[in-house]
Amino acid sequence: MFKTLKKSTKVVLSIFLVLLVLRIALTPIVKSYVNKQLNELPGYKGHVDDIEISLYRGAYQIRGLVLDKISDTTKYAFLNIQHADLSIEWKSIWKGKLVSEIELSAPQIHILRESADLSKEPSRRHWSETVKSLMPITINKLVIQKGSFTYLDRQASPHIDLHVDSMQLTAYNLANVDEDNGQLPATLSISGTSIGGGKLNGDMKLNILKEIPDFDLDLELRDVDMTSLNSFIKEYATVDVERGTFSVFTELKLIDGQIDGYVKPFVKDLKVLDWKKDVKKGGFFQAAKEAVVGLVAKVVENPKKETVATTVVIEGNIKDPKTSTWQTFLGILKNGFIKALKQGIEGTV
Template structure:
């Protein structure tokens, strides 16, 4: 090889090396500057334009291999008034490519939200209350997710309701919330269906399990099915709320709550079925000796307890009813008198059946109850 050929070969290598170095430098600049730019855009342009609310993020990072960016420590608070807690705080949010959708030739997003906390507040002063109303949430969602969302996961969430101005102060909570929502963009699943699904598990008031399932058309909310169940719900867990808003409390009582809703072409039907045992509203030691309730308060709770005793099934010591819901999605009707009749019927005619009515395809089948109703026939 002649000297000129060697110089030419070296020149080509140097050009290739230079191009590689420039490309690597550009990637490094993008890797370093893009998270900073995203963080600045979120804090200065988006989170300060949420209507009655404003927010802040601590950090943004990139996960290039996963095709995602990660938002650390998002906090959103209400503007004005005095709130006990931020309206929303999220430890970490990952927004990235939904690889399952990508294998089907579709570019959609998957969002993973870790440890979100939502705090609702009621207050004597309307400015101190916070419900989320007045927030420009659609703008936030559009800016965070420029591509349509297909899958959503929430891990270890928490939902709180506070009232610091009531007597007594109220705090209701649901924690350990885990939610998975799939197929929001209506991609065909393995069975060829275009139906979105959601599954929720949580804990109410620190001890009562809550589970829910739903199936729906993400582009037409006139058709859906929802089934919800709570287990081992303790009435004493809501005593602060009952005293503050209903002027009574529970000495004891436990049970389950079932609910189902189904809509077809905007026609809604369903029910809420509370089933409680050993309900006791009045307790002398609790109400008089410990709480120092006045005579009027004691008489009020006594009257409520008398009504509860009349409508309680004396044989099974159960209190239950079914609140039917029907109508259209624009004008649904909760049949309160149907609930009253359900209590009367339970008290005087028949023991209440503790289970779902199975009006949706989500409801589990009780094989033992089904066999009993059919006389054991298979």
């Protein structure tokens, strides 16, 4: 009996030692591979600080992933992830599907407005190939904890810095493991806190397996202090806000490349003039213009709720073979939101 026990113990220890040696040997190989894949993305360079492999979980962790855009001269990385856990989703194996799940801790994304040629940007295929090289198994679940998203415009004066922090995102069934969920099988929920203390909440149903993904999105951003948006407002609406809160609600649906929906902004307690301050800063005519804007906003506001509101329709087809689908989509959204903001402040002027 003791001989059998000793033999079993030796087998277990041998397996453990083999796995330990394999893990130690694989770590630098995987790290080198990941760094190579990040640097093969056109227009970008990247690296990871450390890799840890968990063979028993079928997983590996990435610490300190940084991806820089080569043309970006700011100090901000395009993508910075403190910790990423990429693993097999074991519960889906019982359904006959080998898929993965990814959890990202404190990821930061910085988008910089540029005048560069968009044709030199990585295509959707480039991004897909990079993601697949890092996680070759189809992704079914994505979780983001404490993320942040920032839009920077260094061409504007003053510079524009818009951001959403404390972002939580959860996406399920991206690989359509649960096959009876209809045309839009996956679900996504997002929340966060924007510049100016706004509260962001959104829900989406989507089908990410299509070449151009379909989705149905409901998104709201409530109670943003408008003075925090002054650099953005001065660039696109050419007025200076002294007081007010901004909320925006949108519903968007993209099916077979056709986007339809609306953006509905609400502005409450708006004031766009401090006469002495504005005359000194911008001259008499700028101050007079802001006085007219403030007066008109006061006239058209809801007398009970003291709000100014408008609705901007967003529609179009993003299947343009001459341009990037992603850039076309972003262009439609950007124009819609800027138009909504301008109308929300001075729509009837």
